[in-house]
Amino acid sequence: MSYLLKRLGFYLLTVWAAVTINFFVPRMIPGDPVQALITKQRGQMTSEAVRSLYVLFGLDKDESLASQYFSYLGQLLRGDLGMSFTFFPSPVADVIGDGLPWTVGLVGITTVIGFFLGTAAGALVGWRRGTWADSLIPVTTFVSSIPYFWLGLVAIALLTGPGSFFPASGAYEIGLVPNWDWQFIGSTVQHGLLPGLTILVSSVSGWILSMRNMMVTVSSDDYVTVAHAKGLPERRVMLAYAARNALLPNVSGFALALGFIVGGTLLVEIVFSYPGLGLQLFQAVGAKDYPLLQGIFLIITLSVLLANLLADVAYLALDPRTRREG
Amino acid sequence: MRSNPKALTGLVALGFFVLLAVVGPWLAPFDPSMRSNDLLQPPSPSHWFGTTHLGQDIFSQVLVGTRSVVFVGAVAGLVATVLSVLVGVSAGYLSGSAGEGLSALSNVFLVIPALPLIVIITSSLPETSNLTIALVIGLTAWAWNARVLRAQTLSLRRRDYVEAARANGESTWRIILFEIMPNLTAVIASGFVGTVLFAVISEITLAFIGVSDAGGWNWGTVLYWAQSQQALTQGAWWWFVPAGLAIALLGTALSLVNFGIDEYVNPRLRTRSSTRGVRMRVGFTPVLAKESS
Amino acid sequence: MKERILEVRGLNVDYGMGPESVRAVRDVDLTLHRGEVLGLAGESGSGKSTLAYGMTRLLPPPGIVAGGEVIYHLDDGTTVDLLRIRDADLRRLRWSEIAIVFQGAINSLNPVQRISTQLVDVLKAHSASTPRARLDRARELLTLVGIASDRLNSYPHQLSGGMRQRVMIAMALALEPRVVIMDEPTTALDVVVQRQILRTLVDLRERLGFSVVFITHDLSLLVEFSDRIAIMYAGQVVEEAASADLYRTPLHPYSDGLLQSFPALKGPKRELSGIAGSPPDLRMMPSGCPFHPRCARAMDVCGQQTPVLGQSRAGRSVACWLHPVSVG
Ligand SMILES: Nc1ncnc2c1ncn2[C@@H]1O[C@H](COP(=O)(O)OP(=O)(O)OP(=O)(O)O)[C@@H](O)[C@H]1O
Ligand SMILES: [Mg+2]
Numbered sequence: 009m010s011y012l013l014k015r016l017g018f019y020l021l022t023v024w025a026a027v028t029i030n031f032f033v034p035r036m037i038p039g040d041p042v043q044a045l046i047t048k049q050r051g052q053m054t055s056e057a058v059r060s061l062y063v064l065f066g067l068d069k070d071e072s073l074a075s076q077y078f079s080y081l082g083q084l085l086r087g088d089l090g091m092s093f094t095f096f097p098s099p100v101a102d103v104i105g106d107g108l109p110w111t112v113g114l115v116g117i118t119t120v121i122g123f124f125l126g127t128a129a130g131a132l133v134g135w136r137r138g139t140w141a142d143s144l145i146p147v148t149t150f151v152s153s154i155p156y157f158w159l160g161l162v163a164i165a166l167l168t169g170p171g172s173f174f175p176a177s178g179a180y181e182i183g184l185v186p187n188w189d190w191q192f193i194g195s196t197v198q199h200g201l202l203p204g205l206t207i208l209v210s211s212v213s214g215w216i217l218s219m220r221n222m223m224v225t226v227s228s229d230d231y232v233t234v235a236h237a238k239g240l241p242e243r244r245v246m247l248a249y250a251a252r253n254a255l256l257p258n259v260s261g262f263a264l265a266l267g268f269i270v271g272g273t274l275l276v277e278i279v280f281s282y283p284g285l286g287l288q289l290f291q292a293v294g295a296k297d298y299p300l301l302q303g304i305f306l307i308i309t310l311s312v313l314l315a316n317l318l319a320d321v322a323y324l325a326l327d328p329r330t331r332r333e334g
Numbered sequence: 335m336r337s338n339p340k341a342l343t344g345l346v347a348l349g350f351f352v353l354l355a356v357v358g359p360w361l362a363p364f365d366p367s368m369r370s371n372d373l374l375q376p377p378s379p380s381h382w383f384g385t386t387h388l389g390q391d392i393f394s395q396v397l398v399g400t401r402s403v404v405f406v407g408a409v410a411g412l413v414a415t416v417l418s419v420l421v422g423v424s425a426g427y428l429s430g431s432a433g434e435g436l437s438a439l440s441n442v443f444l445v446i447p448a449l450p451l452i453v454i455i456t457s458s459l460p461e462t463s464n465l466t467i468a469l470v471i472g473l474t475a476w477a478w479n480a481r482v483l484r485a486q487t488l489s490l491r492r493r494d495y496v497e498a499a500r501a502n503g504e505s506t507w508r509i510i511l512f513e514i515m516p517n518l519t520a521v522i523a524s525g526f527v528g529t530v531l532f533a534v535i536s537e538i539t540l541a542f543i544g545v546s547d548a549g550g551w552n553w554g555t556v557l558y559w560a561q562s563q564q565a566l567t568q569g570a571w572w573w574f575v576p577a578g579l580a581i582a583l584l585g586t587a588l589s590l591v592n593f594g595i596d597e598y599v600n601p602r603l604r605t606r607s608s609t610r611g612v613r614m615r616v617g618f619t620p621v622l623a624k625e626s627s
Numbered sequence: 628m629k630e631r632i633l634e635v636r637g638l639n640v641d642y643g644m645g646p647e648s649v650r651a652v653r654d655v656d657l658t659l660h661r662g663e664v665l666g667l668a669g670e671s672g673s674g675k676s677t678l679a680y681g682m683t684r685l686l687p688p689p690g691i692v693a694g695g696e697v698i699y700h701l702d703d704g705t706t707v708d709l710l711r712i713r714d715a716d717l718r719r720l721r722w723s724e725i726a727i728v729f730q731g732a733i734n735s736l737n738p739v740q741r742i743s744t745q746l747v748d749v750l751k752a753h754s755a756s757t758p759r760a761r762l763d764r765a766r767e768l769l770t771l772v773g774i775a776s777d778r779l780n781s782y783p784h785q786l787s788g789g790m791r792q793r794v795m796i797a798m799a800l801a802l803e804p805r806v807v808i809m810d811e812p813t814t815a816l817d818v819v820v821q822r823q824i825l826r827t828l829v830d831l832r833e834r835l836g837f838s839v840v841f842i843t844h845d846l847s848l849l850v851e852f853s854d855r856i857a858i859m860y861a862g863q864v865v866e867e868a869a870s871a872d873l874y875r876t877p878l879h880p881y882s883d884g885l886l887q888s889f890p891a892l893k894g895p896k897r898e899l900s901g902i903a904g905s906p907p908d909l910r911m912m913p914s915g916c917p918f919h920p921r922c923a924r925a926m927d928v929c930g931q932q933t934p935v936l937g938q939s940r941a942g943r944s945v946a947c948w949l950h951p952v953s954v955g
Contacts, residue, residue: 018441025442029451038460138613149593153585155535157542158557158578164566165574176566225602227616228687230734236617237685237729238798239721240752245617248748249737256739264444264478268532271449275539279561289450290543293457301457305450312447328739328782612644614688618717619681621692621710 011330015320019313026309030302031080034065041065041298045093057091064090064299089306090299094291100303103288108307110179111284114200115273116315118207123262125208126215130258131251133216134223145220148213156272160206160279167202174202177281203280207273218261222254229253256327263319266312274308341594347587354397355404362394366551377572384572387563395556396576402552403534403584406468410533413472415526418479423518425480426487427510437484443477452536456545464547467540471533479525486521490514524595531588538581553577629660631700632838633725633806638695640674640681640862649909650693651677653862656936659806664832664839666849666870668885669859672906675842676730678859679808683725684709684717699724702805723753726799728792730810730842735795736783742769742794743779749801768797772827789820796824800831808840825852846885850874858882861907861917864936867944878945880922916948924949 042061046053063079071079083090089100133141151159168176180186180195226232227250235249274286281287285304292300324330354361364370370389377384383392418440425436455470456462490496491514499509540546541554542561556577560566565573597603612620640652651674659665667675680686682697697709699720709717729735737745746765750756756764766776772793783791792812799807812828813821829852832839841853849856850870857867858879866879877883884902904921907913913920919929928948937952939945 018438019445021438022442022445026446029446030454033454033458036455036460037458138615149589150582150586153531153589154578154582155538155542157539158574158581161557161561161566161574161578165569165571221596221600221603225600228602230729230731231737232616233680233685233687234727234729234735235737235748237683237721237727238749238752239718239723240748241718244748244752248740248744252739253737264481267445267447268449270447271539272535274449275542278543289453293453293543293545296457298458301454305447305454308447308450309445312445316445326739328741329784612691616687617685618714619684619686619690619692621684622694 011324012320015317019317022313023310026306027081027084030306031077034298034302037065037298041093041296045096053091053097057097060088061090061299064302084306089303092292092300092303093297094295094300100299103300104285104303104307107283107285107288108311110282111274111277111286112311113196114203114277114282114284115207115270115286118204119211119266119269119273122208122211123215126212127219127255127258129212130216130219131223131246131254134220134227134254135246135250137220137224137227145217148216151210152213152217154210155275156207156210157275157279159210160203160276163202163206164279173198175199179283199282203276203282206276206280210272211269214265215258215262219254219258222257223250226250226254256323259319259323259326263316263323266315266319270308270312338594338597340590340597344587344590344592344594347583348591351400351584351587352404354400356401358397358400362391362397364391364394366390366395366398367549374568374570376570383576384570386559386573392556392573392576395551396553396580399552399556399577400580402464402547402550403537406464406471406537406552407530407534409465409468410472410475410537411526411530413469414476414529414533415479415522417473417476418483418525418529419518419522421476422480422483423487423510423514426484427491427506427514437481440477440480440484443474444481448474448532449536449539452540453543453545456540462545462547464550467537467545467547468533471536472529475529475532475536479522479529482521482525483518486518487514490517520595520599524592524599527588527592527595531585531592534581534584534588553580629663631658632661633659633700633840634696634698635678635682636696636698638678638682638697639693640677640686641691641693642677643689644691648691651690651862651909652681655695655859655862655864657857657864657867659838659840661805662836662838663855664841664853666846666853666856667840667842667859668844668846668849668856670885670902670906671844673844673859674862675844675859676810677862679727679810679840679842682709683721683727683808685727719753722749722799722804723802724804725806725808726802726804728795728799728807728809728812730814733788733791736791738783740782741779742781742783742786746779746794746798746801749798753802764801768801769794771800771831772797773823789816789824792816792824793827796828796831800835800837803835804837806838806840808842810842811844812841814843814845846888858885861912862909863917863946865918865946867936872943878939878941878943878950879918879947880924880949881918916946 042058042065045061046058060083063076063083087101089104092098092100092103095103133144164176168174175198179199180192184192184195186192232245232249235245274284274289276282277284277286278290285308288300289304291297292304367390370385372381372385372389374387375381375385381391381393383396385391421436421440425433425440427433428436451474452470455474456467459466459470496509496513499513537552538554538557541552542557544558546552546555546558557574560570560573612622614620635655635657638652638655639650641648641650643649655678657665667678669675677686677690681690681692684692686692692710695710698706699709700706701724707716707720709720712720736742743762743765746768747761750761750764766779769776769779774790774793774797778786778790786794796812813824816824825848841849843849846856850873853870855867856870856873857864858881859865860881866873866877866882868878873882874886877886881902888902902921907917907920913930915928915930915932916922916934919925922929926948934946934948935952936944936946939950939952941950943950
């Protein structure tokens with residue numbers, strides 16, 4: 009239990025760090041981005057919205073840095089991430105609320121599937137070392153060096169087009185209204201398949217490589233030799249002794265690598281015009297929509313932390329040595 | 335090296351890219367930004383990789399872009415490596431709250447998603463150039479290696495010869511420089527290579543979403559224009575294939591070098607030559623046929 | 628003559644292949660009889676473990692068995708060569724006929740599984756029985772080696788080093804094997820625990836009647852505990868004798884040196900002298916007798932010709948020019 013508490017403390021620290029970064033970064037932006045927006049909207053903004061943006065950008069020059077910081081924290085706690093420039097007059101929180109489910113659905117599911125598939129394949133390849141399975145390594149190395157988004161481009165070029173089953177863009181058929189009927193779900197799955205496969209192909213290879221290496225390392229540990237000496241069936245030695253132990257560093261690796269993986273997968277959304285956070289990030293960069301950028305950064309960080317917490321729980325369940333009984 | 339074909343292949347390929355980075359701009363047959371009347375042409379003898387919607391020569395863009403890619407990779411890799419050594423080795427060597435604090439710092443930087451962080455920083459900067467992009471990547475990407483180095487230093491610190499040096503009253507600096515650092519060389523090298531790979535991918539990704547050196551070229555900018563001009567729907571495969579392959583090749587080269595280092599550090603990973611068709615197998619030691627040797 | 632159960636003939640074991648390989652076990656002949664304790668002694672690095680794992684084909688890469696035979700006598704009178712049978716057959720023989728207690732029990736247990744699981748594993752793989760019966764047997768085994776049966780649900784990290792070693796012994800006896808190979812089963816433990824465990828072992832052996840190959844570099848332990856002793860040096864067996872004979876009149880100067888290196892447990896006190904120098908590098912073996920550079924009684928012939936293990940005139944097995952092999 010104390011292990012989890014310690015991790016929770018660490019996550020709170022990380023959230024604080026992310027929020028603080030978010031507070032200071034906009035202070036580097038040259039000029040007065042809010043003024044530009046106000047001019048563009050010709051006074052359609054409420055004074056409240058303007059004030060919230062000033063807090064966000066630290067343009068309240070009369071206030072001390074400390075009081076700016078606390079009004080920023082207070083604003084965040086109220087869930088106020090400011091006003092999006094591109095989707096004016098929608099608040100950033102609403103814009104992100106639209107995108108988040110798509111990202112969680114696409115990136116979340118495929119990342120987890122990719123981890124499991126890659127780990128399973130890596131365990132096999134590592135176990136069958138010295139056979140044909142070794143020839144997979146150069147291929148996976150090459151594939152894992154390809155940026156996700158480029159693989160998406162290739163997939164679109166090769167697999168979509170007139171008459172193809174795979175749509176090239178969007179998350180569902182244009183004209184459908186999001187709800188829980190079969191037509192809509194079917195359309196969602198159809199649209200998610202190709203971006204999902206793209207993420208899967210590129211993320212799987214990384215897991216194959218790391219699990220293979222762990223498997224090779226663990227295979228010459230004493231307890232694996234003992235398991236062989238016990239005359240256990242090969243499957244049992246491989247799964248319960250070698251793979252079971254090789255899995256541990258792979259799970260903690262998964263938690264650590266999430267921050268890296270998420271970045272790559274978000275890009276796939278851009279290529280497929282998939283209406284998630286990645287596409288919004290792209291639009292925000294193009295339009296210099298700073299509040300949206302910062303909001304997306306915060307939400308992604310929180311999601312990654314949550315995923316980390318889940319990975320911690322999984323690790324706790326997998327490794328008896330982290331459990332402290334009594 | 336000769337016994338390590340992976341690392342050798344990787345290094346040769348890497349050398350090729352570094353060479354291109356140096357001489358690329360002179361080799362390029364055209365000014366990469368120069369427009370011409372050959373609009374959206376497929377590869378031909380005059381334009382090896384075809385042309386863009388403005389008639390720019392893609393071969394020249396890729397060649398010229400190599401320099402920015404290698405530059406950002408090297409600078410970011412250096413900055414991150416120096417930082418990771420400073421933070422990681424101190425975190426491992428210092429006991430007590432200082433060490434704990436540094437270790438927590440690197441863990442925080444590790445779980446914060448790198449790419450979104452780099453995006454918000456670079457897009458808030460007053461100006462974006464190759465140097466600022468490299469610096470931002472370098473300043474945010476050191477945490478992974480710092481963590482690895484800390485773990486290594488912790489285990490080295492408990493070795494006999496380090497304990498002995500400390501008992502002899504050698505200064506902390508001497509111990510770190512002469513007893514600990516030499517044993518970290520492989521780890522640091524592998525961290526550097528890994529960071530270069532990460533930096534290259536990050537720079538290209540940034541360029542792809544529109545954050546790049548103003549007016550300059552890199553492989554990501556080529557892809558950015560290909561994407562924004564709908565190269566795909568126009569069937570202009572030559573617009574994005576060369577840049578992508580270049581990334582994948584450079585990435586593979588870097589990974590190969592790292593595999594080589596990994597195998598050097600962890601001998602269990604070495605692929606053993608299965609000479610005479612003998613397969614090494616845990617649990618069932620191979621038995622040579624009766625007559626051979 | 629007692630019935631033979633395990634015979635090693637001309638066994639060669641290498642690390643690596645091709646020009647960089649080293650031969651860690653060279654032309655070893657060894658016979659284990661039913662119910663006997665055969666001690667295997669030698670300095671660190673003399674190839675004891677390599678021999679034990681080589682003959683059971685458990686040597687991890689880059690180990691390779693380069694030649695020889697390992698004949699196992701089954702109960703029904705037939706014999707099999709462990710180096711030549713199919714994997715599936717070898718797997719069936721393992722543990723049910725030949726069990727091994729590995730050097731360093733700390734790492735012999737799977738860290739992420741309960742003791743019960745690891746004990747039951749063996750029973751499940753080799754016999755058809757109900758889960759209930761298997762669990763009962765596991766409990767019984769733990770009691771056998773002196774561990775409270777409520778420890779069954781512990782994980783390895785919750786046990787002390789001595790307890791883990793006992794668990795490994797319990798596991799080795801789970802299927803009542805004919806042969807138990809023990810590679811320094813007690814070296815990592817303190818003397819008191821070491822004694823306790825050995826006592827348990829002697830006890831169990833008397834009750835269950837299995838044969839033991841007992842590996843250690845502590846010769847005094849063997850003298851007390853084993854029936855016969857084989858001495859290894861640089862991958863070769865240089866002397867083999869009944870333990871009482873070896874203790875009273877070691878023929879090979881190396882055996883003599885080894886005996887001098889340890890305080891005798893009982894009997895008259897001897898002066899500790901040990902052996903000067905260190906074992907040879909396996910890649911650069913001296914010509915002739917591998918021991919001659921360190922041997923106080925070396926002669927000209929020792930550097931030129933390699934002595935082979937054979938019956939000396941004294942009716943004992945030794946590979947030394949001081950004790951020429953009787954011809955015929
Ligand atoms: N993986 C390896 N590669 C090359 N040589 C090895 C390898 N493992 C062991 N050796 C060599 O084989 C020889 C025999 O080692 P072995 O472990 O069998 O000795 P031992 O008699 O069991 O020693 P100890 O009493 O320390 O356990 C040693 O000289 C050792 O250097
Ligand atoms: Mg040994």
